[in-house]
Amino acid sequence: MTPDDQPDGDDLQTPASTWVYRGARDALALPAWVVALSLVGVGGLAQSVGHPVWAAMMSTLVIWAGPAQVIFYGGIAAGMTPLAVAAAVGFSSVRFFPMTVAILPLLRRPGQGFWAQCAAAHFVAVTVWTENLRRLPGKPPPARLPYYYGFAAACILLSTLSTGAGYFLVGALPTPLAAGILFVSPIYFTLSISAGARVPADWLAIALGFALEPPMRALLGDGFDLLGVGLVGGTAAFLFGQMLEGRR
Structure with missing residues (x-):
């Protein structure tokens, strides 16, 4: 900041x-x-x-x-x-x-x-x-x-x-x-999201985003894979965060 x-x-x-x-x-x-x-x-x-x-x-x-x-x-x-x-x-x-x-x-x-x-x-x-x-x-x-x-x-x-x-x-x-330009935005997005991560649930969400993308793409195809990743990975990270809060 x-x-x-x-x-x-x-x-x-x-x-x-x-x-x-x-x-x-x-x-x-x-x-x-x-x-x-x-x-x-x-x-x-x-x-x-x-x-x-x-x-x-x-x-x-x-x-x-x-x-x-x-x-x-x-x-x-x-x-x-x-x-x-x-x-x-x-x-x-x-x-x-x-x-x-x-x-x-x-x-x-x-x-x-x-x-x-x-x-x-x-x-x-x-x-x-x-x-x-x-x-x-x-x-x-x-x-x-x-x-x-x-x-x-x-x-x-x-x-x-x-x-x-x-x-x-x-x-x-x-x-x-031209190929390199295509990678600028996702690389910057990843770095920006990582810079904003503050709690373990944030880091878990990032990790699950990378891990779930290949199987979700194979399962749901282009267009719906990111929705699947967000729903499954985001929900899992949220529940993990709630579990940690409950233990405090």
Whole structure:
């Protein structure tokens, strides 16, 4: 936790615009660049199906999920109907539901409007979620939502620009570099989750995530494997944590 994250009397008087700036600044320090790199390839997919560059960039703003965007353009390339493509994208994003449920209590304030919560839910993505779940508890409650907005907005805007850049860079990147970019996001995600682990149950959840993925993929196939891992591994880690709490 940095000195800026330490709540004090001055923090309670800090205007919301300053917290938005701090969120954007922290995102641009590294996290936003990581998620932006992972979306470079989406621009190339858009070009391959004949979409204009503005449509590729709009897909990042609206869908805001790299795997779902891959499904979106893959479905278009396969000739799927718009309804089928929309259903596939929707099902692929079910994984964000438990993430949203976990982070909204940190952002919700008395008197907060419905649309403010909907906007916060839209910004949920893997990098935004992991970083803010770790950073928000150390900030005063009134500052959390503006900080989150600043952080998430920096991530999504930089990713939109990288999607546009990828549209024109398709075919220009060396194969090893393009392959390496694909691994940046999962490696960073793993490190970020590990940095936020505080109790044995957290570490068990991480270990079970790695251990259960291969059998779940074989059992459930692509698309539902992560849901299975989260349900089984997360439940086991939660029960383990409750058991440890009961022994104290």
